[in-house]
Amino acid sequence: MRRQVLEALEEPACEHSTNENLKVCARPKPGQASGGCSFDGAQIALLPIADAAHLVHGPLGCSGNSWEGRGSLSSGPHLYQYGLTTDLKESEIIFGGEKKLREAIGEIMERFSPPAVFVYSTCVTALIGDDLEAICREETRKWGVPVIPVNSPGFVGSKNLGTRLAGETLFQYVIGTSDPPETTPYDINLIGEYNIAGEMWEIKELLDKVGIRILSRITGDGRFQEIRWAHHAKVNMVVCSRALINLARKMEEHYQIPYFEGSFYGAGETGSSLRKIAGLLKDRELERRVEELIQEEEKKLHRDLLQYRPVLKGKKVVLYTGGVKSWSVISALQELGMEVVAVGTNKSTQEDIARIKERVGADTELIDEGGSGSILKAVRSKKADMMIAGGRNMYVALKEKIPFLEINQERHTAYAGYTGLKRLAKHIAHTLSHPVWQLAHKKAPWCEGWADDR
Numbered sequence: 001m002r003r004q005v006l007e008a009l010e011e012p013a014c015e016h017s018t019n020e021n022l023k024v025c026a027r028p029k030p031g032q033a034s035g036g037c038s039f040d041g042a043q044i045a046l047l048p049i050a051d052a053a054h055l056v057h058g059p060l061g062c063s064g065n066s067w068e069g070r071g072s073l074s075s076g077p078h079l080y081q082y083g084l085t086t087d088l089k090e091s092e093i094i095f096g097g098e099k100k101l102r103e104a105i106g107e108i109m110e111r112f113s114p115p116a117v118f119v120y121s122t123c124v125t126a127l128i129g130d131d132l133e134a135i136c137r138e139e140t141r142k143w144g145v146p147v148i149p150v151n152s153p154g155f156v157g158s159k160n161l162g163t164r165l166a167g168e169t170l171f172q173y174v175i176g177t178s179d180p181p182e183t184t185p186y187d188i189n190l191i192g193e194y195n196i197a198g199e200m201w202e203i204k205e206l207l208d209k210v211g212i213r214i215l216s217r218i219t220g221d222g223r224f225q226e227i228r229w230a231h232h233a234k235v236n237m238v239v240c241s242r243a244l245i246n247l248a249r250k251m252e253e254h255y256q257i258p259y260f261e262g263s264f265y266g267a268g269e270t271g272s273s274l275r276k277i278a279g280l281l282k283d284r285e286l287e288r289r290v291e292e293l294i295q296e297e298e299k300k301l302h303r304d305l306l307q308y309r310p311v312l313k314g315k316k317v318v319l320y321t322g323g324v325k326s327w328s329v330i331s332a333l334q335e336l337g338m339e340v341v342a343v344g345t346n347k348s349t350q351e352d353i354a355r356i357k358e359r360v361g362a363d364t365e366l367i368d369e370g371g372s373g374s375i376l377k378a379v380r381s382k383k384a385d386m387m388i389a390g391g392r393n394m395y396v397a398l399k400e401k402i403p404f405l406e407i408n409q410e411r412h413t414a415y416a417g418y419t420g421l422k423r424l425a426k427h428i429a430h431t432l433s434h435p436v437w438q439l440a441h442k443k444a445p446w447c448e449g450w451a452d453d454r
């Protein structure tokens, strides 16, 4: 495990390795797990594999950490939505939890017959020394079904590190273990796309139109079997730059699959990602089809957005999100005619920050500290019209009577692709023009001067 953690921290495809001042990813500080521990990150990355069983080996509390908190959808099986845990109690913590783990695996096999079981270690089971690898090896032999150890206990570091360790697990135990029934010259993998609110389905629709096939969904709406044959793809697209970059890099090294990091938020980013895929597939005819699709979709989008433009034009936004969204949503908002006056960067990589700076003016504030205080300060000092952020900031915005739109993984709306951008425009326009904001600024009826604004 030590080797895996060090490798994930020193990932050469991460910008830290090319930046002299930042030799490795920041090592965890006490209390860092409050923003999501490594176990949480590993589970976030693997849980969308919908037909697999995901068994958390540890106390019940760990399993409640992120289970059902994310809007990652499946078009078929729902086994991934079960909160499976060994639920360790004091006696197992003292005498070891291996017996309980074997019993849990047996129960899962008999009840659900899954194609695979992912077993996640947690702080407790790693500290008491349960030999996850050995148990998984023996249980795989016993049941004839892969039982895969995910060695990412919470104490090793951040959520991001856990995501990488999940990538390492896929590379070590899953990818390359099977072959697809057929391949085409247009097979790609989507890596780090979690099908939040069904976004992957809209991306698939676009790819289908030009004849690009998603060979393996890693992992949104994924199936265990398709991830086994991911090594047959011609191109890897890494949708979230923080997550699973190590997996894409290793697949390039071992299977010579080129990869790029891209996004589907906003028309510009969507077009650019489609062009990059076609370019890497090295097919002139495909490139022509992609160009035609982009022209057609942009024309339609332009028409569809006309109704929202008067409400959105010139409105000031504070954007507080992380990863790929921290820069690609900026482009999407600018395409809608809005001005991004402040952007959160504390969950962004150095590369994300460079991309943010390319897209905003010098007077845009970069909020590099977490916490609602700094976001509110930016909203006030920049006189922003609205806040677009993750769910945990929603109540702060509502208490402060600031129009708010949820953008992170808990949301129930897809914003990717051309259709997603139209939906984003509609939701922002509705948020901004909702009469509740005027009412919220009035005094309560029992207060003096009801008719007066504040």
Ligand code: SF4
Pocket: 033, 037, 038, 039, 040, 058, 061, 062, 065, 121, 122, 123, 124, 153, 154, 155
């Ligand atoms: S794995 Fe460790 S840090 Fe993560 S939720 Fe469990 S106890 Fe907390």
